Structure formats: C-alpha cells, structure tokens
Amino acid sequence: MQVIRNATLADGRVRDVRVDGERVDAVGEDLDGETLVDATGKRLLPGMIDVHVHFRQPGFSHKETWASGSRSAAAGGVTTVVDQPNTDPPTVTGAAFDEKAAFAAESVVDWGINGGVTADWDPESLFDRPLFALGEVFLADSTGEMGIEADLFEAACERAADEDVVVTVHAEDADLFADAARDRDDADAWSAYRTPEAEETAVERAVAVGNDADATIHIAHTSTPEGVDAAKAGGATCEATPHHLFLSREDLDDLGTFGRMNPPLRSEARREALFERLADGRVDVVATDHAPHTREEKDASVWDAPSGVPGVETALPLLVQAASEGRLSFERVRDVTAANPAAVFGLPRKGRVEAGADADLVLVDPDHSTEIRGDRLHSACDWTPFEGLGGVFPELTMVRGTVVWDGESVADGDGENVRA
Ligand SMILES: [Zn+2]
Structure with a gap:
C-alpha cells in the first residue's frame, strides 16, 4: 500500500x-x-469534480476530444468530468448516449454524461442508460430564439423528479436581452446585450417550474450575484465558472471575442459580488463550462464568433492561487470543487479524503x-x-x-x- x-x-x-x-x-x-x-x-485535496464540460465529441473533434479534454482535466487536478449534451448528435436519445459513451471510454479521468432535452428528446431510451443528470436544459423565452418550450421543460422536470435525477438549467431569458446593443460591434457589446436581468428572471422561472414538479434544480454558470441570490431564494443549488469569478468586462479590451461566452462577462462590481458569494458559501459549486473553439473560429466579429472558453485545466490552479493569497479558504476550495458537487449529484464515494x-x-x-x-x-x-x-x-x-x-x-x- x-x-x-x-x-x-x-x-x-x-x-x-x-x-x-x-x-x-x-x-x-x-x-x-x-x-x-x-x-x-x-x-492534499480531493480531486475536482467538474460537472460542466463540453468535450465536443462526437461531432466537433477539431475543437476537443475526450482524449485531449480528459488529459487537460488530469493535468489541472480534475478527476471527474460531466459532459453536456450539445454534441452532434445531441445526447437526447439512448443511441446518442451510447455513441458518446464509446468516446468517453478513452477518458483518462472518471466521467458522466448528461442527457439533453430537445424536441427530439426520447426519455424512454435515454433513461434506460446510466445518465448523470439532465443538462444543461434551456427554458425558452417567448421569442423562441433559444431553448425549449415551457411545456417540454415542465415535462422534463416531472420526468427527472420521477427518475430522481437533477435538472441542470442554463438560465437566460432572451426576452430581456438589450436589442440596442446590436448596433455595436465591440467585444463588450455581447455583455451589454445579454443582460444580468435576463439571468435573474430566467433563474426565477426555472426554479418555480422545478419546484412545482418536485424536481431538483441546479442552475449552471450563474454569472451575477442576482442569479445566485434567486437560485438560493428558490431552494436551488448553483454553480459559478472561473471566468465569471476571475474575469470581468474590463478584460474584454484584451480578450476581444475570445472573451465571448454565455452568460457573458459582467461588470467588475458584479464579479466581486460573485466572488464574495463564493468565499462565504452561497455559491455551491465551481464548474468550468469548458467550451473550446479554435483560434480561427473565435477570430470573428462579436456577433459571429462562437460562445465559449476553455477552463478545465486552470480552474483548480486559479482557486488554489486565490486560497494561497487568503482570498478564500482551502475548505471552500474543497467544498466547491469536490464535496458539494458530490453531494448535489449523489456521488457517495467521491469528493472527500477519507477512509473508504x-x-x-x-x-x-x-x-x-x-x-x-x-x-x-x-x-x-x-x-x-x-x-x-x-x-x-x-x-x-x-x-x-x-x-x-x-x-x-x-x-x-x-x-x-x-x-x-
Ligand atoms: Zn455549457
């Protein structure tokens, strides 16, 4: 031994x-x-459980593969990853789950696969597989521009409650996006467009529907203090990403469209308020939303560049750096990266340094x-x-x-x- x-x-x-x-x-x-x-x-910390990555396979292996993504995870101290369903094909049927699981078998670290919900959703075959959770499910706005209709979201919450799986929600309501920002072409226009109010309102709606269905709701990548507070007020858990904790709109001068993601970077004041909620325990989980794209793809106008940034290898290093500077405790690092994701998603053998x-x-x-x-x-x-x-x-x-x-x-x- x-x-x-x-x-x-x-x-x-x-x-x-x-x-x-x-x-x-x-x-x-x-x-x-x-x-x-x-x-x-x-x-010595328990390995990070990153419940939000996009390893891009099948469908987009020029951006990332399970082999490359999981190697990046291992080098960054991540020992379990959970992949989101927006691959090609999307993970909304049992057959699509099987296709992804064959790629995931190449992973260096342990893994889970979230099932998605779209119009092609087939819960019978999907729940027949060893699913991690549903996620990240996007509740539609009235524009129909993004997400799924309210009745499908409700049905998904009810089914998830029956199956005893968590529903991870991407909460942004496009009804509340600021159309005036559409006239701009600087990188900050993305942050001006996808407003903080759009997040807060969508969190409130998702939590209300989830509570009616007796479902367990986890809000993905809350980027604002308002989003965190709305999730907690409704009894949901929430996660924050390293980019929303360590970067703000002030960094967009340097980052340009390489700093475009959903939800977008927020003001420095909101970043600080989010970090405060990380340090004091209101943020339950740090997850990366690792969403790689090539330089060529990102090097486009603010309205054409794809959303997403990589992060699986740098999350724990940034948090440990912050802990070593006294900006949060090592216990908080342990809780948001390991103990809490294990508790929220039901992984009894993971997330702690204890016998057994x-x-x-x-x-x-x-x-x-x-x-x-x-x-x-x-x-x-x-x-x-x-x-x-x-x-x-x-x-x-x-x-x-x-x-x-x-x-x-x-x-x-x-x-x-x-x-x-
Ligand atoms: Zn995501």
Missing part, C-alpha cells in the same frame, strides 16, 4: 493518507506502507505559483482567457489510486462512468 506522507488537508490537519487499490485505506499519523511522496508543506472513499487526490504546493500560458495546457484548444494570471498547478493527480499526472506528463488512465 502506498502512503502520501505529512500532507496538509484542506482543514489544516497534517496527516498521512494511505491508498489501497482504488480506495483511500486510512487517514492518520505515522501510517505503515511504502512512501509514494513526501507532501510536507503541501496541500475513492482515491481521487490532488497534491498542490501553494508556494509554487506559475504563470498560466495557453501553450503549456493539454487541451486541443491552444489558448486560454486566463493567459498571464497566476495559478498553482497540481504536482500529482490520482484517479482511483492511479497516478494520471505527475507534474510533468499525463499517464494513460482508465476513466469510468461514475453512474455505471
């Missing part, structure tokens, strides 16, 4: 952690066993910050919106007892469906 020695856990305790096969065998002092690593002065849990572990040295650079990342996407920011990257990532990242290279892993 292998022992990680003298590691500082998220709560500050210094302990040995012994791994037996795929599980943590013991957490204690002076444990017998072969030393895998001396972790004196370093932090899966040995999904990440070792970081908070004193060793480096500059984030796109050309050092492992995604097929060779750019990052966080270029030049400080990050604390893992020295070791372990998935169910197997070291998949040793600080220099990604090893072959054997990721499994966490629902199988």
Whole structure:
C-alpha cells in the first residue's frame, strides 16, 4: 500500500493518507506502507469534480476530444468530468448516449454524461442508460430564439423528479436581452446585450417550474450575484465558472471575442459580488463550462464568433492561487470543487479524503505559483482567457489510486462512468 506522507488537508490537519487499490485505506499519523511522496508543506485535496464540460465529441473533434479534454482535466487536478449534451448528435436519445459513451471510454479521468432535452428528446431510451443528470436544459423565452418550450421543460422536470435525477438549467431569458446593443460591434457589446436581468428572471422561472414538479434544480454558470441570490431564494443549488469569478468586462479590451461566452462577462462590481458569494458559501459549486473553439473560429466579429472558453485545466490552479493569497479558504476550495458537487449529484464515494472513499487526490504546493500560458495546457484548444494570471498547478493527480499526472506528463488512465 502506498502512503502520501505529512500532507496538509484542506482543514489544516497534517496527516498521512494511505491508498489501497482504488480506495483511500486510512487517514492518520505515522501510517505503515511504502512512501509514494513526501507532501510536507503541501496541500492534499480531493480531486475536482467538474460537472460542466463540453468535450465536443462526437461531432466537433477539431475543437476537443475526450482524449485531449480528459488529459487537460488530469493535468489541472480534475478527476471527474460531466459532459453536456450539445454534441452532434445531441445526447437526447439512448443511441446518442451510447455513441458518446464509446468516446468517453478513452477518458483518462472518471466521467458522466448528461442527457439533453430537445424536441427530439426520447426519455424512454435515454433513461434506460446510466445518465448523470439532465443538462444543461434551456427554458425558452417567448421569442423562441433559444431553448425549449415551457411545456417540454415542465415535462422534463416531472420526468427527472420521477427518475430522481437533477435538472441542470442554463438560465437566460432572451426576452430581456438589450436589442440596442446590436448596433455595436465591440467585444463588450455581447455583455451589454445579454443582460444580468435576463439571468435573474430566467433563474426565477426555472426554479418555480422545478419546484412545482418536485424536481431538483441546479442552475449552471450563474454569472451575477442576482442569479445566485434567486437560485438560493428558490431552494436551488448553483454553480459559478472561473471566468465569471476571475474575469470581468474590463478584460474584454484584451480578450476581444475570445472573451465571448454565455452568460457573458459582467461588470467588475458584479464579479466581486460573485466572488464574495463564493468565499462565504452561497455559491455551491465551481464548474468550468469548458467550451473550446479554435483560434480561427473565435477570430470573428462579436456577433459571429462562437460562445465559449476553455477552463478545465486552470480552474483548480486559479482557486488554489486565490486560497494561497487568503482570498478564500482551502475548505471552500474543497467544498466547491469536490464535496458539494458530490453531494448535489449523489456521488457517495467521491469528493472527500477519507477512509473508504475513492482515491481521487490532488497534491498542490501553494508556494509554487506559475504563470498560466495557453501553450503549456493539454487541451486541443491552444489558448486560454486566463493567459498571464497566476495559478498553482497540481504536482500529482490520482484517479482511483492511479497516478494520471505527475507534474510533468499525463499517464494513460482508465476513466469510468461514475453512474455505471
Ligand atoms: Zn455549457
């Protein structure tokens, strides 16, 4: 059995952690066993569970594949990823689930697949598969420009309640977008167009429908303090992304259309208020919405560039950097990246460093910050919106007892469906 020695856990305790096969065998002092690593002065955290990635396969493998995306995850301390359904074909039938699962089998880290809801949704075949959750489901506005109609959203919530799965919702109401911004062509126009009010109102609607159906609602990528507060007021859980926590509209001068995503970057004041809710516990989960596109695709006008930025490899490094600067506690980092996603989505073996849990572990040295650079990342996407920011990257990532990242290279892993 292998022992990680003298590691500082998220709560500050210094302990040995012994791994037996795929599980943590013991957490204690002076444990017998072969030393895998001396972790004196370093932090040992449970691996991040990123419940929101777009690994693009099938359909868009020029942007990312399960192989490249999961390698990027491993190098960033992410040990479980959950893929969203907007691939080609979209994951709305059992057959589409099977097609994606065959690609996911190449993942280095553990994985889950969310089922989508569109007009072609086939719940019978979809729920016949080991689904992670429904998501990210988009409730339509009256324009019909985005999302699904209200009656289908309601039916999806009712079915999800019966099946005991969470409904992850993309909450933006296009009725409340600011059409005046359409006359502009600077990158900030996207933020001016997709207003904070559009998020708050959509969160309120989704939570109300979900509560009527007795469904468990999780709001994806809340980008505003108003969105977080509306989710909490309705009893829903919510997630925030690293780009909404670490970037704001002020960064768009530099980022241009490379900073376009949905929901968009917000004002610096809203970013600060969102970060405050992360630090004090109102934000339940940090998930990346890792959504890679090529440079060529992003290099277009603000109205034509595709939405989305990569982030799976830089999320934990940015959070650990913030913790090392005292901007949030290591316990909060542990909770939003591991303990809370495990609790919200029902993963009893994951998200904690305790005897009996899966040995999904990440070792970081908070004193060793480096500059984030796109050309050092492992995604097929060779750019990052966080270029030049400080990050604390893992020295070791372990998935169910197997070291998949040793600080220099990604090893072959054997990721499994966490629902199988
Ligand atoms: Zn997404």
